[in-house]
Amino acid sequence: MSDVARQPGSAQRSWQWQSRAACRDLGSGRFFHPAGERGDDREERDAAAKRVCAGCPVRSACLAHALHTREPFGVWGGLTEEERRALLEGREPALSGRGRR
Template sequence: MHASCCSVGDYLFFPPTDERQHERARRERIAKKICAECPVLSPCRQYAIAVNEPYGIWGGMSESERRAYR
């Protein structure tokens, strides 16, 4: 409810199936900027790590960043 992403479409946080690498990098950069100023960044990140969320940007981390963290 207090997350910064609530006012933005989820298209920035979850990749479309036909996304190109440079488009993905740009989209993720924008999503992470939104996350960086989010008041619930930490609980969002903790949730995504705890449930092994396989898709999207959560708490400012991508899928590969969460895998590497674990």
Template sequence: MPDVSLLPGPTLHHWEWQDRAACRDLGPSRFFHPAGERGEEREDRDEAAKRVCAGCPVRRACLEHALRTHEAYGVWGGLTEDERREKQSRK
């Protein structure tokens, strides 16, 4: 679960980037794996999500949010949870 104490608060300008996200109307199933998903199926889903992120105008803001709040699941800003953990461990 994300650490909500790290969230920027209810002020609208902190969240406006989400209105322009390429994933906004796609639903969560492309970005969050179902329980037990492994191997090629998971890799294929992650790659499909990353393709959406690659063309997203707010990719950087999304990734910054995920790193700041320690999002534990899903593809955010073009990185999987494992890739984000790796990135944070290098800091």
């Protein structure tokens, strides 16, 4: 019989915060840009995503997850991939989008 005492705990606990996320029923299109999206279209989509994040009760958990896993795409915890990359590199992120707070 296998010794399960050394196995990690339930993955559910690690992801429980997502059940309370403001974006949970909105679909990914608002948070991840389609191929080739640039300029005003991308800034407007990012700003719309950031407005959702601004009122989210689990924003900090979402951002912590994205930074920890180094999420390469999308708006997570109110920051774009470029803004998260700047934080990880120890630079001040240049906040983009019209939804700044």
